[in-house]
Amino acid sequence: MKKLIVANWKMHPDSAAEAVLLARQTEKGILKSKSDIVIAPPFPFLAFVKKVVKRAKLGAQDDFWESKGAMLKNSGVKYVIIGHSECRMLGETEEMINKKIKAALKAGLKPILCVGEHLETRKKGLAAAKNYVQKQLESDLREIVFNKKSLRKFALVIAYEPIWAISTNKDARPDKPEDAFEMIKFIKSLLAAKPYTLYPKVLYGGSITSQNAKSFLQYKEIDGALVGGASLKAEELKKIIAIANNASKAQSRI
Ligand code: PGA
Numbered sequence: 001m002k003k004l005i006v007a008n009w010k011m012h013p014d015s016a017a018e019a020v021l022l023a024r025q026t027e028k029g030i031l032k033s034k035s036d037i038v039i040a041p042p043f044p045f046l047a048f049v050k051k052v053v054k055r056a057k058l059g060a061q062d063d064f065w066e067s068k069g070a071m072l073k074n075s076g077v078k079y080v081i082i083g084h085s086e087c088r089m090l091g092e093t094e095e096m097i098n099k100k101i102k103a104a105l106k107a108g109l110k111p112i113l114c115v116g117e118h119l120e121t122r123k124k125g126l127a128a129a130k131n132y133v134q135k136q137l138e139s140d141l142r143e144i145v146f147n148k149k150s151l152r153k154f155a156l157v158i159a160y161e162p163i164w165a166i167s168t169n170k171d172a173r174p175d176k177p178e179d180a181f182e183m184i185k186f187i188k189s190l191l192a193a194k195p196y197t198l199y200p201k202v203l204y205g206g207s208i209t210s211q212n213a214k215s216f217l218q219y220k221e222i223d224g225a226l227v228g229g230a231s232l233k234a235e236e237l238k239k240i241i242a243i244a245n246n247a248s249k250a251q252s253r254i
Contacts, residue, residue, distance in 0.1 A: 007231030023053055
């Protein structure tokens with residue numbers, strides 16, 4: 001299966017001109033890439049970035065649950081990041097996340113739902129982290145039913161991002177690839193047990209760089225990466241995309 005690489009620009013860069021330049025540089029040389037690629041710029045730059053991307057799909061940093069969801073869709077956005085830990089930390093609740101996912105699906109957008117545990121939880125062990133993530137998923141996806149049409153293509157992306165591994169955190173360090181693999185396998189088993197998501201893609205995020213991408217993407221079960229800091233350097237992101245291309249090629253031979 002193709003890997004999915006999502007460039008999570010968060011609140012960067014500082015100007016539309018820089019955003020256009022970064023998008024152009026990222027696009028250069030990825031036209032024939034075998035991976036799915038998403039660039040998620042900040043809202044003010046969506047329209048500018050839209051004009052220069054051909055290969056990458058456009059992602060939004062967030063959405064809202066009132067009936068204006070079509071605004072993003074009509075602006076060429078295909079994916080929307082929801083429930084990022086940096087928003088949860090500012091007071092976004094699971095109820096709000098649930099409404100945002102429902103609104104995104106209704107508007108024909110693919111939600112990229114971010115889940116992941118705090119360091120205090122992880123210190124208690126992987127089982128405690130799994131428990132935490134399971135509870136998040138149950139609340140975030142409450143009452144969400146996918147119809148047959150949406151099942152034909154994957155309609156949901158989950159990004160497992162242990163909070164302590166995200167580069168903006170003090171002392172951040174990437175998770176051990178084998179632990180990320182274990183957690184992602186667990187997330188997939190939870191979703192497979194539900195009637196609604198036959199083909200969720202589950203990504204890993206948290207300090208992914210070209211140095212460590214292979215150690216995560218080598219696992220068939222890890223469907224791609226949500227890349228923050230490293231996606232702000234076009235050459236770095238392109239190296240990660242090349243690693244994803246090679247990983248899915250190798251996995252399709254197995
Ligand atoms: P990072 O960010 O790659 O800089 O750790 C990932 C994210 O927050 O989505």
